[in-house]
Amino acid sequence: MSAPAPYAAQPQHTQGRQHPEAAPEGRNEFQRDRDRIIHSTAFRRLEYKTQVFVNHEGDLFRTRLTHSIEVAQIGRSIARNLALHEDLVEAIALAHDLGHTPFGHAGQDALNECMREHGGFEHNLQSLRVVDFLEQRYAEFDGLNLTFEVREGILKHCSLQNARQLGQVGERFLDKQQPTLEAQVANLADEIAYNNHDVDDGLRSGLITLEQLARISIFSRHLSEVKARYPQLEGRRLIHETVRRMINAQVRDLCAQSEKNIAAANPANLEDVRRADALIGFSAEMQREQRELKQFLRQHLYRHYRVNRMSSKAQRIIRELFDAFHKDPLLMPDEFQARAQEEPARSVADYIAGMTDRYAIREYRRLFTVEELPL
Ligand code: MG
Numbered sequence: 001m002s003a004p005a006p007y008a009a010q011p012q013h014t015q016g017r018q019h020p021e022a023a024p025e026g027r028n029e030f031q032r033d034r035d036r037i038i039h040s041t042a043f044r045r046l047e048y049k050t051q052v053f054v055n056h057e058g059d060l061f062r063t064r065l066t067h068s069i070e071v072a073q074i075g076r077s078i079a080r081n082l083a084l085h086e087d088l089v090e091a092i093a094l095a096h097d098l099g100h101t102p103f104g105h106a107g108q109d110a111l112n113e114c115m116r117e118h119g120g121f122e123h124n125l126q127s128l129r130v131v132d133f134l135e136q137r138y139a140e141f142d143g144l145n146l147t148f149e150v151r152e153g154i155l156k157h158c159s160l161q162n163a164r165q166l167g168q169v170g171e172r173f174l175d176k177q178q179p180t181l182e183a184q185v186a187n188l189a190d191e192i193a194y195n196n197h198d199v200d201d202g203l204r205s206g207l208i209t210l211e212q213l214a215r216i217s218i219f220s221r222h223l224s225e226v227k228a229r230y231p232q233l234e235g236r237r238l239i240h241e242t243v244r245r246m247i248n249a250q251v252r253d254l255c256a257q258s259e260k261n262i263a264a265a266n267p268a269n270l271e272d273v274r275r276a277d278a279l280i281g282f283s284a285e286m287q288r289e290q291r292e293l294k295q296f297l298r299q300h301l302y303r304h305y306r307v308n309r310m311s312s313k314a315q316r317i318i319r320e321l322f323d324a325f326h327k328d329p330l331l332m333p334d335e336f337q338a339r340a341q342e343e344p345a346r347s348v349a350d351y352i353a354g355m356t357d358r359y360a361i362r363e364y365r366r367l368f369t370v371e372e373l374p375l
Contacts, residue, residue, distance in 0.1 A: 003083070004083055004084065004085055005082070005083040005084065005262075006267075006268060006269055007181065007262070007267040007268070007269055007270055007272065007273050008083060008084045008085045008180075008181065008182070008270075009030075009084070009085045009088050009149050009180040009181075009182050009270060010085065010270075011028035011029035011030045011031075011085070011087070011088070011147075012028070012029070013270075014029050014030075014147045014148060014149055015147070015148035015149065015168070016147065016148060017145045017146065017147055017148070018132070018141070018145060019140060019141040019145050021145065028087060029147050030085060030087035030088040030090075030091050030147065030149070030150065031087045031091075033091040033144070033146045033147055033150045034087060034090050034091040034094060036144040036145075036146065037091060037094045037095045037098070037131070037144065037146075038094065039137075040098070040130075040131075040135050040137070040144060041135060041137075042098040042099075042130045042131075042134070042135060042354070043065075043094065043095075043098065044065075045354065045356050046063065046064035046065035046067075046068055046097060046098070046100075047063055047064075047065040047356075048063065048356030048357055048358055048359070049063060049064040049065075049097075049100055049101075049102055049104075049356055049357060050063070050064070050102065050103050050104040050107070050314075050357050051063055051064055051066075051067050051104060051194070051197075051198075051201075052104060052198055052201060052202075052301065052302065052307065060204060061201045061204070061205070062197045062201055064097045064100055067097065067193060067194065067197065068093060068094050068096065068097055069094075070193040070197060071093040071094075071096065071186065071189045071190045071193045072089070072090045072093035072094050072189075074189040074192050074193055074247070074251060075089040075090065075092070075093045075185050075186045075189035076089055076090055076093075077251055078185045078188075078189060078251060078254060078255055078258075078280075079182060079185055081251075081255045082181070082185070082255060082258060082259065082262070082280075084181050084182050084185060085182050088149055088150065088153070088180065088182040088183075089182045089185050089186050089189070091146075091150045091153075092150055092153030092154060092182065092183055092186040093186045093189060093190070095127060095131060095146075095150065095153075095154050096127060096153075096154055096156070096186060096190060097123070097127065098126075098127045098130045098131065098154075099123045099124065099125070099126025099127030099128070099129060099130050099353060100123050100126075100127075100353075101121075101123065101126075101318070101352065101353045101355075102314070102318070102352075102355045102356055102357045102359070102360040103310075103311070103314030103315075103317070103318065103357055103360070104311075104314075105302075105311075106310070106311030106312075106314045106315050107314055107315070107318050107360075108121065108122075108123050109315065110314070110315035110318035110319055110322075111318055111322065111349055111352060111353065113319075114318070114319060114322040114323075114326075114345075114349070115345060115346075115349050117345075118345035118346065118349075119345075119346070121349050121353070122158070122159075122162075123353075124154065124155055124156050124157060124158065125155065125158060125162060126349075126353050127154045127155075128151060128154050128155050128166075128169070129350070130143075130354075131143055131144045131146050131150075131151065131154065132144075132146075132151070134350060134354070148168060148169065149180055149182070149183075151169050152169050152172065152179045152180070152183060153179060153180065153182065153183035153186055153187075155169055155170075156183075156187055157173075158170060158173055160173060160174065172274070177274045177275060178273060178274050178275075178276060178277070178278055178279075179274075180270060180273065180274075181258075181262075181273055181279060181280055184278055184279065184280035185280050187280075188254060188280055188281070188282070191290070192247060192250045192251065192254070195250075195290065195293055195294060195297070196243050196246055196247050196250075198297050198301060199213065199219065199243060199246075199293075199297070200239060200240070200243050202297065202300075202301040203239055207300070207301055207304045207306060207307065208297075208300050208301050208304075210223075210238075210239070212296075212300060213296070216292055216293055216296050217289055217292060218246055218249070218289040218290075218292070218293055219242065219246065219293070222242045222245040222246050222249065223238075223242045225245065226238060226241040226242050226245065249286075250282070250286065250290070253282055253283050253286040254280070254281070254282055254286075256283070257281055257282055257283045257286070258279060258280045258281060261279040261280070261281060262279050265277075265279055267279070317360055317361065317364045318352060318360070320364065320367075320368065321352055321360065321363060321364060321367070322348055322349075322352060324367055324368075325348040325351065325352070326344060326345060326348050329341075329344055329347065329348070331367065332347070332348070332351050333351070336348070336350065336351040
């Protein structure tokens with residue numbers, strides 16, 4: 001691995017942890033954060049949380065766990081190419097979705113709606129809440145006590161009102177500064193990962209077809225390339241050969257454009273990075289192609305009537321669980337009841353957001369189905 005660039009984040013120069021700890025031995029500060037994330041309860045729950053398709057719809061679809069691992073893989077490749085700190089990108093990538101509700105975006109929208117009068121619900125902020133507070137594993141502090149750099153990377157965006165209440169990690173939104181290049185990489189690696197795996201999962205589910213996708217420029221370009229080279233190829237292999245070329249093209253475009261941006265801004269150190277515009281980004285042409293693909297996915301996959309049905313059912317489950325627990329916090333496990341005395345709605349949101357898809361469905365049955373014993 002080449003030496004990190006002078007503007008890369010350096011674990012030995014971290015802005016530190018909320019509860020001071022001695023430096024780790026045998027690994028650096030960002031590696032310690034990554035290890036804490038992997039050993040957390042919230043990380044294991046990602047296995048049973050929806051990306052687009054509800055977990056029980058099929059064993060081969062992405063879940064939040066496999067999604068997060070793909071983001072880490074793509075992010076690390078980019079970081080290595082740009083001489084940035086791979087461990088920091090990896091830690092941010094593995095933690096970025098820890099605060100996601102069950103049932104994907106449908107679940108988050110429903111919970112946000114339930115929380116409208118109580119400060120709202122936002123999954124980015126919830127991921128930070130998980131690592132700062134909700135994980136309870138260590139003797140000396142709540143949460144995972146991660147470094148500032150991982151925490152700011154998790155908090156991709158945030159309202160100014162929330163930023164004011166977050167202390168140091170919210171300051172950049174008020175000062176209009178950028179996070180580390182590693183955080184910027186993790187953010188775009190997320191986008192590359194989901195655009196491509198949603199194409200793959202969408203095709204596998206049969207909700208979208210190759211014929212439809214052949215009208216989308218980035219897909220058709222790579223599909224033609226594969227067909228020219230392997231005229232007999234069809235089925236899963238044809239799809240995978242196309243999708244892997246798309247990922248590669250996006251990663252390479254991102255690296256090339258970001259190198260240009262960095263060369264033009266010429267940052268001497270991380271402080272210069274924070275004051276500059278965002279330096280990690282796609283070329284204008286790739287941005288256009290990404291937009292086209294996203295629009296296609298929104299229209300034909302995320303809003304497909306069968307996905308809508310799944311979302312509508314999911315939202316009903318979240319709403320009814322929220323109402324039941326909010327009306328009677330004694331229906332929640334002890335630890336959430338205790339917290340409900342101070343912040344009832346927030347405690348319910350924490351409980352629901354932590355649920356996996358199948359746990360939420362089970363809770364729903366336990367509470368509302370006559371045949372189920374309420375235990
Ligand atoms: Mg994500």
